[in-house]
Amino acid sequence: MxxxxxxxxxxxxxxxxxxxxxxxxxxxxxxxxxxxxxxxxxxxxxxxxxxxxxxxxxxxxxxxxxxxxxxxxxxxxxxxxxxxxxxxxxxxxxxxxxxxxxxxxxxxxxxxxxxxxxxxxxxxxxxxxxxxxxxxxxxxxxxxxxxxxxxxxxxxxxxxxxxxxxxxxxxxxxxxxxxxxxVPQEIEPIPIGRARVHREGEDVTVIATGRLVHESLKAAEEAERDGISVEVVDPRTLQPLDEESLVSSVKKTNRAVVAHEAVTRMGFGAEVAAVLQYQAFDWLDAPIERVGAKFSPLPFAPVMEAFVVPHAEDVLTAIKRTVGKA
Amino acid sequence: MATAEHKATLAKSELGDVLREMLLIRRFEEKVEERFRAGELPGFLHVAIGQEASAVGVCRALEDGDVIASTHRAHGHTLAKGTHPNELMAELYGKQEGCSHGYGGSMHLYDVERGNMGANAVIGGGLPHVTGAALAFQMRGEPRVALAFFGDGATNIGTFHEALNLAQLWQVPAVFVLEDNKWAESTPESQHSPIRDLSDRAKAFGMKTLKADGQDVEAVYKTARQALDHARSGKGPVFVHLDCVRFHGHYIGDPQVYRDKDEARKLAETRDPIKLLREKLKLSISDEEFEELDTEVTEMVEASVEFAKSGTDPAPEDALKNVYA
The missing domain is CATH 3.40.50.970 (Thiamin diphosphate (ThDP)-binding fold, Pyr/PP domains)
Structure with missing residues (x-):
């Protein structure tokens, strides 16, 4: 390959x-x-x-x-x-x-x-x-x-x-x-509307997009050291959304974190959380956590920018909160 | 691709047809006003009564394979481009038999088979599509032209400037037809444009511009033909500036508090494209023959209302079809 x-x-x-x-x-x-x-x-x-x-x-x-x-x-x-x-x-x-x-x-x-x-x-x-x-x-x-x-x-x-x-x-x-x-030798078309499970886990599902997929994978490794098994799923296509894959993952782990770099409020994660609570309500053991940018325009100064957007440690904190270890 | 020579102007023998077509559009739109006022037509409707010469003159000059993009004031363009009055009226009644199958309405009339890429409820919204369609024709080496209709109000919006700039930059086979009726809804041109000659806007891009009296169907045809030949031969896009008159309000029911009633009445008397053509044809078409023509198109319009009313209502859940291909 x-x-x-x-x-x-x-x-x-x-x-x-x-x-x-x-x-x-x-x-x-x-x-x-x-x-x-x-x-x-x-x-x-x-x-x-x-x-x-x-x-x-x-x-x-x-x-x-x-x-x-x-x-x-x-x-x-x-x-x-x-x-x-x-x-x-x-x-x-x-x-x-x-x-x-x-x-x-x-x-x-x-x-x-x-x-x-x-x-x-x-x-x-x-x-x-x-x-x-x-x-x-x-x-x-x-x-x-x-x-x-x-x-x-x-x-x-x-x-x-x-x-x-x-x-x-x-x-x-x-x-x-x-x-x-x-990548495969030949292009293999990936159907629009199909999520990808990046890492299997038992205790919590992190549904992440874009850069936050990588941040979530880092957080999952950290969490494992604390004995928390994390599944990381990337929807890859946001519309249409592979609800089935997301819901079935959460039904397995009973906990969910939604993570994206975009502003949290009114964000894509809110829709994912709504889908999960409706379709997996009886399986959820904890409130769905959301990770995203704080509600401000992106600032210039690097220290402020780093403060506004989410990183692996924010995902880790959310993971720990949802399993009650925060 | 037809030769320019024998079609540079309308033949005398065609003028009867032209008159008939303009009269059909007039009677159709009068009927639309009447049925709207009777509460039969849903939505938001705009008629182009007084601007029939522009629709008919321009569309007659098009070749098979040419495409148009229209505006919110689209009934005339749609009929002139070949959509049957039944299909148009059925669309206004929201029926499946309508030219957009009930999904569009008056401001979103489509008839792709007949080269109508769609009316647009966003001012200037269709102009970049015409640049893009013309680009597709250019890239494939097809002798086709894409043509946009728009009003003077549209010359202030970004898509107008961006679409013309790109079309001229890439020398695509596009024609931009300004139907300059001097009103952007209720706002007169003196309040919406700092310049008096809107052709100057196209000239600023280095685009070839042509002007004609938009109430004179023969002049419109001749000018459109010239523009289309120019674009089709690969010499680049053309801006056609038609001096037009909107007899009625912006929308059906517009009380036109902003407009001098006498002026509107006078324009209807002196600048009616149907009257003007009739005057010219006095010798060849008698009053009696005109009455016959009028009866014929009026019957077609009545029949279109009957067709529309007996059409099929979409099922409410049909609303969820056609969202995606």
Whole structure:
């Protein structure tokens, strides 16, 4: 099995889809000569040319909207929104248009577009370059939402997103780009809507997304030293949500922690907690714990930033609280 | 791809058809107003009475395979692009037989088979789609054009500027048709735009611009044809500025407290595109023939109401279909 970084895995999925299918093309800011602000598309201009690795002006509404229009005419565009903070600029097109065109047309049209974007704290860019806004988009019927946390998952899920006939908002986490992982020789598409159990355990289930999957795995190792057996599950796709896998894990462990980097209040974790309490109420031995960012914009000063967003120790504290060892 | 030569202007023999089509749209929209006021039509409706020449002149100039994106004021565009009045009326009644199968309504009229990529209830919302559709045609080397309708109010919104900028930058085969009726809902152009000639906005992107009297269907056709030929031949997008008149309010039931009643009445007398074409055709179409035409389209409209009323209501739970492909 080859080893790829998360960044290379994204690039590999894009490149292989583009080799296979002329309808797949990329549009985004600084993606051509520069190779994207995160370096994801480096080298792709040379292979595919400027028609298919298409630099756009700083113009998110047109970038998102033109990708939607091209997809309505049978293309499979992948639009890169440089930072997910800038999804707010494209929100009208993503939320009012892409998500609803199939519906409003009574099923006449499909919108097979992918909005790839990235975000995440840990490098002190301040309040407008590191938000985690996935909860905004899971609230919109018509959109699918993916948030992959490993090289294998990001490659297999991006492939599925490109070939999905629905608009997909595809979140990547900035701090994960350099992480390495083994991937299958050939791309194995990962179905959208299927969770992954990263680590099996008996005492508590941690349901985590993005960077917090890795933080939760660290916390699980720590907890094991204290004799707590932790299961770590990554939903991988937030919409649709693999409720069955999450519920069955919690029915086994009887305790749950939900962890994401996004602000806790009104976050994705609240929905997961609601699903769990309703479907596994009789199995729960403790209140569901939520781990996420504190309710503030992201600050600049590194010490403040580190204080606002969650880390492994926050997950560990939540694990200990739920098993009554805090 | 038709040659430009013999279709650069409307043939005299076509003008009867053109008149008939404009009259059908007029009678259809008058009926929509009447049925809305009678409490039969749900939702929020906007008619384009007075702007029929724009819809008919532009859509006649399109080729098979060309696509349009429309606005909240979409009935005329939809009929002119070929949707049957029955399917349109059924949509306004929320029936399965409607052109959007009851999922869209007046502001979300789609007819993909006939090249209608959809009306849009967000001002300027469809403009980037037209740039993107045109990009798809360009990338695949297809001789097709994507065309957007929008009003003067839309020229203030970001999607207008971003979509035109990108279209011109990439030289895609798109046509942007401004139906300049001088009103953004209740706000006159003098209050919504700091410049008097809205073509200047397209010129700022280096885009080719054409102007025509939007009440003169022959001028509209000729100008649209010129724009489409230009775009189709790979010379880049074109901005078409049509000087139009909205006779009625922003929505059905709008008391138009913001507007001088005499001015509106005068415009209806002097700038009615149907009257203007009729004047031109005085020699070839007698009053009697016009009455016959009127009776014919009025009957079609009546029949569309009957069709719609006897249509099938969706089951409430059909609401959960078509959310995902």
């Amino acid at each position: 080859p080893e790829l970084t998360y960044r290379e895995a994204v690039r590999d999925a894009l490149s292989q889809a583009m080799r296979q299918d002329d309808g797949v093309f990329l549009m985004g800011e600084d993606i051509a000569e520069m190779g994207g602000s995160m370096g994801v598309t480096q080298g792709m201009l040379e292979e595919f040319g400027k028609e298919r690795v298409r630099n756009t002006p700083i113009s998110e509404m047109a970038l998102a909207g033109a990708a939607i229009g091209a997809s309505m005419q049978g293309m499979r565009p992948v639009a890169e929104i440089m930072y997910e903070d800038f999804l707010t600029l494209a929100a009208e097109q993503v939320v009012n248009q892409a998500a609803k065109i199939r519906y409003m047309s009574g099923g006449q049209l499909t919108v097979p577009v992918v909005f790839r974007t990235q975000g995440g704290a840990g490098w002190s860019p301040g309040a407008q370059h590191a938000q985690q806004l996935e909860a905004w988009f899971v609230h919109i019927p018509g959109l699918k939402v993916v948030f992959a946390s490993t090289p294998e998952d990001v490659r297999g899920l991006l492939w599925s997103a490109i070939y999905d006939d629905n608009p997909v908002v595809f979140f990547e986490h900035r701090t994960l780009y350099p992480i390495k992982g083994n």
